[in-house]
Amino acid sequence: MNVAIWLQRTAQLYPERPALYSGDRLTATYSALGEQTCRLAGGLTDKLRLQPGDRVAVYMPNAPEYLALLYAVWHAGGAAVPINYKLHPKEAAFIVENAGARAVFVASAAAALDLQAALDDHTDGPELIDLEGESFRELQAAQSLPEPATRARDDLAWLFYTSGTTGQPKGVMITHGNIHAMSFSYFVDVDEVRTDDVALYAAPMSHGAGLYNFMHVLRGAAHSVPESGGFDPAEILALGRSLKSVHMFAAPTMVRRLVDRAKAEGADGEGIRTIVYGGGPMYVADIEDAVAAMGPRFVQIYGQGECPMTITALPRNMVADRSHPRWRERLGSVGFAQSCVEVRILKEDGTPCAVGEDGEIAVHGAAVMAGYWQNGEATEKSLRDGWLWTGDVGRMDADGFVTLTDRSKDVIISGGTNIYPREVEEVLLQLEDIAEVSVIGSPDAEWGEVIVAFVVPRDGAQLSEAELDAHCLANMARFKRPKTYLFIDALPKNAYGKVLKTDLRQRLSDTRT
Numbered sequence: 001m002n003v004a005i006w007l008q009r010t011a012q013l014y015p016e017r018p019a020l021y022s023g024d025r026l027t028a029t030y031s032a033l034g035e036q037t038c039r040l041a042g043g044l045t046d047k048l049r050l051q052p053g054d055r056v057a058v059y060m061p062n063a064p065e066y067l068a069l070l071y072a073v074w075h076a077g078g079a080a081v082p083i084n085y086k087l088h089p090k091e092a093a094f095i096v097e098n099a100g101a102r103a104v105f106v107a108s109a110a111a112a113l114d115l116q117a118a119l120d121d122h123t124d125g126p127e128l129i130d131l132e133g134e135s136f137r138e139l140q141a142a143q144s145l146p147e148p149a150t151r152a153r154d155d156l157a158w159l160f161y162t163s164g165t166t167g168q169p170k171g172v173m174i175t176h177g178n179i180h181a182m183s184f185s186y187f188v189d190v191d192e193v194r195t196d197d198v199a200l201y202a203a204p205m206s207h208g209a210g211l212y213n214f215m216h217v218l219r220g221a222a223h224s225v226p227e228s229g230g231f232d233p234a235e236i237l238a239l240g241r242s243l244k245s246v247h248m249f250a251a252p253t254m255v256r257r258l259v260d261r262a263k264a265e266g267a268d269g270e271g272i273r274t275i276v277y278g279g280g281p282m283y284v285a286d287i288e289d290a291v292a293a294m295g296p297r298f299v300q301i302y303g304q305g306e307c308p309m310t311i312t313a314l315p316r317n318m319v320a321d322r323s324h325p326r327w328r329e330r331l332g333s334v335g336f337a338q339s340c341v342e343v344r345i346l347k348e349d350g351t352p353c354a355v356g357e358d359g360e361i362a363v364h365g366a367a368v369m370a371g372y373w374q375n376g377e378a379t380e381k382s383l384r385d386g387w388l389w390t391g392d393v394g395r396m397d398a399d400g401f402v403t404l405t406d407r408s409k410d411v412i413i414s415g416g417t418n419i420y421p422r423e424v425e426e427v428l429l430q431l432e433d434i435a436e437v438s439v440i441g442s443p444d445a446e447w448g449e450v451i452v453a454f455v456v457p458r459d460g461a462q463l464s465e466a467e468l469d470a471h472c473l474a475n476m477a478r479f480k481r482p483k484t485y486l487f488i489d490a491l492p493k494n495a496y497g498k499v500l501k502t503d504l505r506q507r508l509s510d511t512r513t
Ligand code: AMP
Pocket: 162, 277, 278, 279, 280, 281, 282, 300, 301, 302, 303, 304, 305, 306, 334, 390, 392, 404, 407, 413, 417, 418
């Protein structure tokens, strides 16, 4: 079943209910949103000749129009490719081309020019549609109001690009069926949603925060995009007070900043009903502090693009209720398996680990992706006999609570966003004067981890931090830039020539003590 039907049903059932807010200013009811979506879908079909299964990318900051665009693509039978707006146009261009997108929605003519400049020139390149331009107005003026296209459970709905150890992002194929499973599990395992709730998009809608739109559309709850377009703790607290029953997804970094602001204001987060946190490790002391300052508003989830938002959950009562003898231990876990999946801890040979023994977390069930887009090799590595090997290392206790202990993938999580060292290393290595480079994450109280680059200059070359920083700024997203550069004569390596990142971590902590 096509997920676009959910929006049309809600528009039928609750036409007058508020659907979209810009901050706390109402911009559309469900009947208006339903109609706009239908018209846009008509435009995509009539004017762009979009065929079922065609990909359409959305590369723009959070905006109230974002949902109309996504649902129009699904309504017309297409697959959406939401791209993190913080990515550099060159990185976005890679995704657009890899996905073979027929069209890309961008916010402005300037954004279209930047993306166009980064795209390879070929005649059948994607149509760039800027929301301020004539072609968008024409799409919306379509005369036909089609019914949502018929889509099967296994059809692609959302192509989610996740960075890979190979340095190039991979497209995770999330099907309509995956979205059904994720959404229904949410109601059972994570939280209820009420019609007077408002989903607040304080994190990029191209990622987890955006995936949470479905539960709110299903219930006829509203959606708000902060006017700042991003995460401003004071604005979020004010929106809680004015919108009254707010739901939001927040990475641990955001939770910490929100709690600090609440404390400074003497506020307790009034009006924010639920904060779902996840996407990166949360320190026990931080979540304890958050609950002490803001009360029982927190629920944890653990997921990944390959099993969106739906591996485990730690529900509100278990986060907040200190009466359980093992409450603190549980708080350090990511909770237990969500209803539509089975979770196991596996040894390298695929046999299950004993209770309490560390192994790779594997997951099986209706929320697990169909595979990586046009990348059979990566799919085979991650999906074995229907089990998704997450790359996360952890253990399970006798009650089924999972605690993450490590990541077997080399990923750095900074501010809840995954950054693969290889991506940063490859950009730096474009510079002639760099002989070798190795990038690691360094623990950071605010961001979880920050990026540190160890750089080996070529013989005789003089490199400055400013020069490296400028190169990174010109070639990749700002948030992936190293915070610190350390120049060294040679990288420590093992007998096989593999860089010893543990040695680098040690050196870093030595330089800091
Ligand atoms: P992404 O695919 O960008 O959503 O990133 C998923 C990765 O983030 C997971 O594989 C974990 O390593 C990490 N992650 C997600 N949720 C949590 C959580 N609740 N606690 C710790 N790490 C998490």
